[in-house]
Amino acid sequence: MSESIRIDELLEQVDQTPFGPEERALIDQAIAIAVESGDEFSEYRARMRLASSANMTGDTDTLLSSFAWCLGKHDADAARFPAKPDDSAGDLLWQYKWMAGTLSASPAFPAADIRGVLDDMQSRYERAGVGQSGVAMARFGAAFANGWLDEAAEAYRVLTTTERDDYSHCDACVRSESAAYLAATGRDDEAISLYEEIVEGGFSCGEEPEHALSDALLPYLRAGRLDRAKSFHLRSYRDARGNADNIGIIANHLVFCAITGNEARGLAMLERHIAWIAHDRLNQRAQFSALAATGLLLDTIVDAGHGDTVVRGADSAELEPFFGSHTGPWTAAELSPAAWAAAAAIGDGFDRRNGNRHLADRLQATRALRTERYDVAITGEAFAAPVPAAAAEPVDAGGWVDRARELAALGEIDRALAAAEHGLTALESDAAASVTDDRRAELIGIRLAVLVAASRLEDAEQELPARIAALRAAGDEAVADALARHGLLLAGSATASDLPVLEQELGVALQSGADDLSARVALRITAVRAEAGDLEGAGTAADTAIAVLDRAPEPEPMLVGAAFQLAAYLAAQGEEPATALPLLDRAIAAEPTRVRRAESHRLRARLLAGSGDLEAALAASEAALEHDLAIDARMRVVEDCQLSAAILDDLARPDDAVARLRLAVQHAKLAESPGLVGVRYGLGRQLLRAGRTGEAVELLQDVFEAEVAAGAPPAARAETLHLLGTALRGEEEFAAASGAWHTAAELFEEAEAWPGAVAVLADLGRLFAGLGYAEEAIEVLERAVADARRDPDTVASLADALHLLGQVSLEHGEPNGLDRLDEVAALAREHGADWLLADVVDSRARGLAALSRPEEAVATALTAAELFEAVGATRPAGGSMLFAGRVLQSEGRHDEALVLISQAIERFDGQADAVALGRIALADSLEALGRLAESAEARRLAEEV
The missing domain is CATH 1.25.40 (Serine Threonine Protein Phosphatase 5, Tetratricopeptide repeat)
Structure with a gap:
């Protein structure tokens, strides 16, 4: 293979690989081959890509050197080295847009160089005959960044009046930087309008919208829009945390945590990203932001009474140029002044270069934030792990x-x-x-x-x-x-083979009246028989132990507790589990050890929950937790918390369940449990059930990354991605949800876990259908049906997938959707699923209406109503009747419609939302018939419901 072909292949791989180490390695390999073979044009193409990669990953040294090399080649021979050497390599004129901002980010470059590169950029754009929008944006960005505010105001005016062209910055970037400028100059309302445009319009690019959302945090907090700020924080941080070039974005999140009462969360972020401060030596503007934010966060940690908390990672050698030398780990109180001093030193360098006090003023404004406070609850990290004081x-x-x-x-x-x-x-x-x-x-x-x-x-x-x-x-x-x-x-x-010996010993002990020995032997027989699966024999032995202990004048409490606990465990496995409850009460009363009392409380909680007595179950579970916390039984604490959380969720207290699972996670960490990932998955699922989708996304992403790192089975990773996609959908991040679900489906299919694959593809189909992408919805639902047919035991999954596919197909105007619904109806009849049969007949009626077959639609809807009524589903029956009435209305048959709509309202049985819809429909037909007074009365009644 020739070197040129190999280079072409490598560059094609580069273009298909996300920015990062793998992509950079491919570029380096292509450059090395080009240099060795003397192929300067291929080297030029590769270095153009290298500049783009360096820009996106925060490698300013490489960006400047690679751009300068390519610019020199172009200026020396533009015909051989054109500004745009191929469709994917990039464009020198486009890359020029990065230069002023890159030079502005370090005081090592004089102001004259910044202005010079802007003038050179403008002249090159003019000679090339391209628009000036990109130049206007570059001038505005440099003026704003360097505190040349008079220039920035004029540049902003020019930018907003210059027509967009092929070299304009993207919509997301222009809005993001404009909003930041407006906020910095006291025009928060205008800034917030632009931030809303970014979010509502779905504008994005390399570091957007995460950059804009982080800049928006302070304006939104000050505007009192705390929930929106929280949502932006969660979304921006999770999108930014994977790229060290985003240290400036992370700085905004540290500030957010500092002033919203989330200092512990901020500390966890700081420790996770503190090494990034040294990532790009020439991006000193980001270093300044990160150091100032660090100082503010650490001050608030000191204010919260945790100044002696160690800041892990701050003592690394790469950070010594910023913080100075230090013996041992830094505490928050020690590191704060060092961070402020480092920020001030960098700011002084910028201000000398720029001829103003721009960064000195910014530093002062950041310090002043210490007195601002906004209550935004994001539960999670805590300063002190829940370790009880060591027992005396x-x-x-x-x-x-x-x-x-x-x-x-x-x-x-x-x-x-x-x-x-x-x-x-x-x-x-x-x-x-x-x-x-x-x-x-x-x-x-x-x-x-x-x-x-x-x-x-x-x-x-x-x-x-x-x-x-x-x-x-x-x-x-x-x-x-x-x-x-x-x-x-x-x-x-003893084992089962020793039972004859034990039984003989028990007989002798009973006959001799040796109560203590009799109880001990009977309990040993109980344990051996239970382990062997002989529950009846074990129960008899336990009864014997209890009878002996009950007649003893002063039985040993340990034996009494053990006897009743064993008897309770056996009863719980029998046909009447409730009979274990009084036995557990006796066990708890007698047992001297907190460990065994906790075990009995835990079983009691499970039995009470199973019987539906949830409040009593919760009390028992919490009692177990109290004992296990007192003795620092960490894995038992995890089990107790999970049990309490399940009960709390059943009690419709999802936020309290979240709090219990947070405690479970903390103790699983303390125990260094190999099951920590599973506990965190449970917390993510509960966050989702509590409607806290933003927090769920962040946690589930962590869980998925941990599963990948640990080599978890495909089905386990798929389950996590399914939940993650659900959380992302809740955050209205539909593209990200789609990506998570696509990957989940592939992993489920890899594992041949067909029900899981069908479920996630069904969710994906619903998402596409809801967004109006009918063809994409049909495609994934057909795949869901194919997966469901692979396993004969997935009848329910097959029916669900076929039903949804039929509905979407009919809504899209495809008559074959009826065939899919007919197959579902056949499955329902075959398996006696009467409610499903009624439901699919109702779907068929709606599909017929979508196909403009109203007569059939009405008749089918009435059949569905009869089927619903046959299974006691009165409201769905009313829904089918109301739909039939609506179809008649669309045909102008209002007299007939009134009859069906009135019958539908009767079946809604006072359910307010359904009754209101029925009365509005009734009013429409009355109005069409000219019965205006009756129509007005129906509308009035609808409003009063």
Whole structure:
């Protein structure tokens, strides 16, 4: 293959690759081949692309050098090196628009150079015979950026009166910079109008609208439009956070967080992006903005009482030129003055170059923002992780017993063993011998049980003699003898094959009246039988344990709690789960350890939720959470929070559910749980259910990126993208939603998860149909139908996809939509889905009307009404009748329409919205019949509903 062909292939790849490291590597490879082969024209084409890439990724050094090289070649031989060498390489005249702004961004370039490049740009445009709109914008941008405000005012006038041409800046950029200028000069209302145009018009380009939306934050806050500002913040940040060249945009978001009570969120952003300050050494204007915003944010963190918070990443070597040297990590209080000083030093350089105090005034205005406050709630990051204060170390053996029990119940093997050892040491100072003996037996028993649970059976065997001796010293000869006979079987190592031995031991113990031993053996049998799946036998053994403990004068609380908890778990799996509730109450009352009480509360919550007693279920779940928080059982806290969140959502308290899931995320982080991504996914889903779509988008994007990095299965990533697309649709970011759903569909199909693929394609079809893109909607819905047919078990998915495809096809005027609806009707009849049958017949009626077949439409709608009524769906029946009446109205048959509309209103049974629609329809026909008084009365009644 020749070098020129290889270069062409590489440049074609460049043109199809997004700006970034992969694209840059392709360009570098093409340049290297061109240089090695001496092909200057190919090098020229590649360097033109390099300039564009450098401009978009914040590599000012490369942008200036590459542009200068290409300009030199063009000036030396314009015929060989034309301004536009190919359709995709870019255009030197176009790239000239970047130069004044690039030079303005660093005080290293004199003002004379900026003015010179503007004059050269204008003369080149004039010689080329192109319009001056691009020149006008470049002059305006440079004057505004450098604080030459008189020039900026005149340049703005020229810009707004110059006709647009092929070299004009894009609509988004012109509006964005104009709005920023208007806001900076006190014309916030005009600025806000332009920001609204950007959003409503969908204007975008390389860094728009995220740049404009970040500039809009302060004007919107000051105008009292806090929800709009929040929406802009969330959207702009998530679009800007992936490109280090956007550090100036990030600066605006740090300011937003500082003055809206979201200091912790701002700190998380700062730590995420602080290295970007050093990304482009020549973009000092962005460095100034970022450093000033950092100073403001850190001041508000100090004001909030968190000045000792460490700012992670601030001590990196690349930031030392800005902040200076420092021993150890920077705290917020320490870093703030360093950030302000660095910003001031950069600002002084600009002001000397520009001959004014523009940046000094900006710095002063930023400092003054410390006194402004707008309450915009964005829950999420917090300064202090929810870690309870470390429990005070026990002061006696009894305290160590309690600590060892809880640690053992949590499965904290080494810590439980250590606690037991501390307890045994503490016994040496206990005065009462009887207490000492009882405590020693208990502590050694805990140690023995922990070793067995950890399958450290050799260590357990060595511990067994000490346990037997301690029991004898405490006067518990029966249990000691049983342990001597059966060893570790009674300590937890027994399996189903050991049941005959255990049953025989239980019989002997019961006959001898050894209640404590009987209860212990019965509970061991309960556990073994339950593990083997013999729930009936386990229940009988648990009943035996409870009966023995109930008759004992002073039963051990641990045994009582365990007996009732085991019995409750078994009852919960039976035919009458509610019978477990009183057992759990007994378990909670008797159980001495918070771990086991929390377990019982958690099961109680699940049972109450299943029975529909949601308030009581929530109380139980919160009780479990309180216990687990107190003992810092982090993964159990996560489980409790997820349970409470589900109950709160069922109680129609979605925001409270969000708060619980936020706590779950924090504890999953503390636990370094491998399931953190799943917990965050649950939070994203709940944010969506709470209608907080902007926050959901941000979180779900993070979840998806984490899943990609972890190599999550395609179906898992698809689920996340499906939710993300739903959130984006809620934010009216329809193009982004479409992209997310397209990718989700591909991933579902890759995983052969056909129901998921059908569901996401159906959503995509609805989106396209709602936006008026019928052909695109039909295309994706046909794909959904094809996917549904791949799996014979996805009948419901097939019916949904066919139904939607039929509706959209008919709305688009395609008669074959009727065939699709007929197939749905056949499926409904085959599977006895009577409501679906009524619904699809109603859809057929509406499709017939769209095909201009009114007689059939009316008859079919009345059939749908009959089918709805047959399944007790009175309001939908009324809807079908109302539709039939509307069709008759369109045919001028108002007498007949009145009858059907009146019957429809009767079926709406006082449902206000439907009744109002019916009365308006009634008024239309009465008016057409000349019955004006009756029509007016119907309209009056409609308004009163």
